[in-house]
Amino acid sequence: MAHAELESKWGYVSPGGILRYPEEPPFPVKEYDAHYDHIFEMMEELEAKGEILIHRITEEYQPIPVYTRTGRIKLIPTNKLWHHKSCGQCGNIPGYPASIFWFMNKFGLDYLNEPHQTSCTAWNYYGFGISNPVALATIWLRNMHQAWKTGYYPLIHCGTSFGSYKEIRRQLIMNKELRDAVKPILKKLGRLTEDGRIVIPQEIVHYSEWVHAMRYRIKELYEKEGKAKKIDVSNVKVAIHNASHTYKMIADDYPYDPEVYNGQRPAASTAVIKALGAQVVDYSTWYDCCGFGFRHILTEREFTRSMAIQRKLKVIAEEVKADVIITHDTGCTTTLEKSQWIGKAHGMYYPVAVMPDVMFAALACGAHPFKVVQLYWNFSHYEPLLEKMGITNWRELKKEWEDAVKYISELEKAGKYDELMEFFKEYDLYEPYSKTSTGKPRASATADIPLFES
Amino acid sequence: MDEHNYGYNLSISEKTKMVPWEEKVRVVEEVKSDFRFKEYLFGCLNCGVCTASCPSNKFFDFSPREIVQRFLENDVEVLYDMMHEYIWACSQCFTCWIRCPFGNNPGGLVAIMREVAVRNAFEATKELLKPYGRVLLKVMTTGNQLSADMLQPDLFPDWGPKMADIMEDLKAKRLAIPFDIGKSVKTAWEVSLETIIELYTIWRETGIFEMLEKLDPNLYNVIMDIVEENEERYQKLYEGEE
Structure with missing residues (x-):
């Protein structure tokens, strides 16, 4: 879209060259x-x-x-x-x-x-x-x-x-x-x-922000392909956890939107969940960080899990009983997922699925929960969520992934790399080295991938 | 200086009291001379919004308001003392920054204080950073901060039994990740050799290797062995190309 067209549709270009709101915000x-x-x-x-x-x-x-x-x-x-x-x-x-x-x-x-x-x-x-x-x-x-x-x-x-x-x-x-x-x-x-x-x-x-900008296309895909697989997220209760480093750091550079709390809270993640028709549920500690703390997740996890359990998981469980906590960052997803199990030791176990917006959206649009969304690596209880979304065949889908892992393992152990590469051509989302920007021979920093050694 | 001039409630360690005044001034001035300092500290009404919303304040003896106040009053003794343990409670979420009506950034001030503490190789800092060696080794040598093989069950027992389950036949599970450069075990994604060589240059030119040498000479030696090995690999592989 040309700048002039953007300007006529969205706002005006200030003397400094910045695209700004129309007169009425x-x-x-x-x-x-x-x-x-x-x-x-x-x-x-x-x-x-x-x-x-x-x-x-x-x-x-x-x-x-x-x-x-x-x-x-x-x-x-x-x-x-x-x-x-x-x-x-x-x-x-x-x-x-x-x-x-x-x-x-x-x-x-x-x-x-x-x-x-x-x-x-x-x-x-x-x-x-x-x-x-x-x-x-x-x-x-x-x-x-x-x-x-x-x-x-x-x-x-x-x-x-x-x-x-x-x-x-x-x-x-x-x-x-x-x-x-x-x-x-x-x-x-x-x-x-x-x-x-x-x-x-x-x-x-x-x-x-890309997911946010693409939310209506994601919704179209859900309507067309997700619903064709009997997936329905309309009854799913979603609690949103926004990441501190996305909207609290340089706070003026992140999306806000009239559709999300009338522009008074960060819009990304919430807007795509709303577009998909799931129920966004509000809770009192929405503003709190997860407790990741960078250093703390590794060496002071008693702080991390205290924050995660007492200020997020417990509050969400007691106030809104969400089916899933939607995140949009690495550290928050890790913290909110991996701090759950230890809560058993303190009588504070609040199991709930945790995943980022894009994984939830991919599930809603019919992506394979294990081959694509790779839920196997998640620690939280995603199974009840899958059932509620209508992905009731998740056991068979998990078996498909386990079979794929077994097949890969056998080929790899037998050194049948050519066959493995053929398999990946079908299996992978991004064809191995179909596109790179340098013509240099392939060599990695760790040289731990015999498949791809130069 | 046994009693604080302003009667604040922050105790000062015996170790700090023993340090010559000039040294404490030097260290605090090093923080204040950082180019970011003027962008992170403006004024303070003591409203306490930063501390009220601070996650670390909920579980530690830590207050972003105190950080701001000590700098505004140039409280050298307390600031120097804070740099040994106090500041390491901050979780760097920057909630204080977005909430401060003055636009102060206490989390940013803590970041500068930490950097100066590391650069000066404070003993307390060395102790605090010991458990971090594995991550440091990874990021300095591969350009990735985390990899699948770092998540060993015995290091994360509080994360539950799923950890052991994931580690079983890890290599095959990593290969089942559906994009090629995500299949690596020792790195999060496969980082190309030429890229890591560039990162080594950045570490060298910006003094990060030196910073590490002062902090942990043993770890530094291990890292430099890997760096040199990769540099040799690179030279052999691309010999005559440049």
């Missing part, structure tokens, strides 16, 4: 024209001076506008996306990224999922203070440059990365000394433009 806005929005004007100025290059959200990325809480309209690219994966999701909840890829395949969207990406390393920083702003900024810019070089737009899967990157961008734009510190390192890495500029994306976009 769609919901009460407390901080109209917030200070944060100035960052975008400064980015334009830095580009004009030749310091940075803005990786712009052009029409090929098929942007969809969403409201923020300040009067600024954020463009969410929906196509041709470079997947900035999450280490917690891929390592711990692999159905999370798999569900995102599944939707992109279903919608026929183009995307790139390649190994040329590092973690943001911000968990390391928030938890343990090891690193510094220059390292964090360089890592961010290195990953963003990689996306830009491929022509794909970065989509950030992890809430921690998203929050960290938003904060780093603000620091980088506001502080010349930080820009001066990262530039020589980026140059050494070959991560500046040919004319020596730093590449910065126009918007930092979290996957939950």
Whole structure:
């Protein structure tokens, strides 16, 4: 959609080049024209001076506008996306990224999922203070440059990365000394433009914003394919847990919408659940964090589970008896799931399914609960939820997945890699190495994957 | 300085009392000279909204309001003492930041204090970070902070019996993840060798390896062995290409 068309439909372009609300805001806005929005004007100025290059959200990325809480309209690219994966999701909840890829395949969207990406390393920083702003900024810019070089737009899967990157961008734009510190390192890495500029994306976009922007297409898919499989979410009671790092960090850069509490609470996740027709139930501690704490989930779990049980799981069980808690971040999903079992020791066991919005939406649209949504890795009690959604054949579906694992195991142990690769061509959502951005031979940082050794 | 000038209720450890005043001033000034400091601290009405909504305050002796107040009053003794244990209770959720009517960011101040504590290799910090060695090894050498093989049942007994179940035939289960670079066991996704080499350069250029060496020399040595091994692999593989 051209900018002029966006402007005529959504609002107007301010002198600083920012797409803003029409005269009458769609919901009460407390901080109209917030200070944060100035960052975008400064980015334009830095580009004009030749310091940075803005990786712009052009029409090929098929942007969809969403409201923020300040009067600024954020463009969410929906196509041709470079997947900035999450280490917690891929390592711990692999159905999370798999569900995102599944939707992109279903919608026929183009995307790139390649190994040329590092973690943001911000968990390391928030938890343990090891690193510094220059390292964090360089890592961010290195990953963003990689996306830009491929022509794909970065989509950030992890809430921690998203929050960290938003904060780093603000620091980088506001502080010349930080820009001066990262530039020589980026140059050494070959991560500046040919004319020596730093590449910065126009918007930092979290996957939950993509789900939010795509919610009506997801609803269409549910109506067409989910319901054809007798899936019905209309009786499912959903409690929403928003992640602190998505909406409390750089709070002015996340979607709000009149459909969700009249724009007074973050809209992502809640809006897609509403679009699917499930029952969003409110609870008194919606604002509290989960207790992840970065450091605490690893080394002070008595805090993590106390927070998770007493401020979230118990409250949700007693106040609203939700069938599922919907999250949109790695740490929250892990914390709220894995803090349940230990509650038995204290007579505080409140079993409830926990999963991110995109996994719930994929289930609603008919994705295989185990081969795609990979529920096997989840610790919470998802079975009653599946029954309530009408996925009553989940036992057979689980058996299908177990058989697949057994088959894979046999082939792998027998060293029949060619057969395995053939199997993956059918099984995988993203064909092995169908697309990468470098022509170099494949070699991994750990060399632990004999299948793919160069 | 046995009694606090302002009569606050925060005790100061004996160890802190023994540290020369100039050293305490130096460390606190290091925090205050960080470029982010001026963006994180403005004014404070002592309204306490930050502390009332702070998750760590619910379970620890920790108050973001105290952090802000101590800086506003330049309370060197207390600030220095806080950097040894107090600040590590913060869960870095930044609820304080979104709620503060002044736009203060107490969580951000804590992040700077932690970074300075690590950079100065405080003894208490070394102790606090000991259990974190595995994650540090992973992120420094592979560019991933977490991998499937790190979730060992004996390290997470409170997560229940499902953990052991998942670890059984882990490799095959990882291979059943339906996208190619997600199939790895030792990393969350397969990170390419050329990418990790870039990350090593970033660690070097930004002083993170040095920071680690001061903090844990043994871990540093293990990490550098892997770094050098990967750098050699890279050179052999792409020899003559550049």
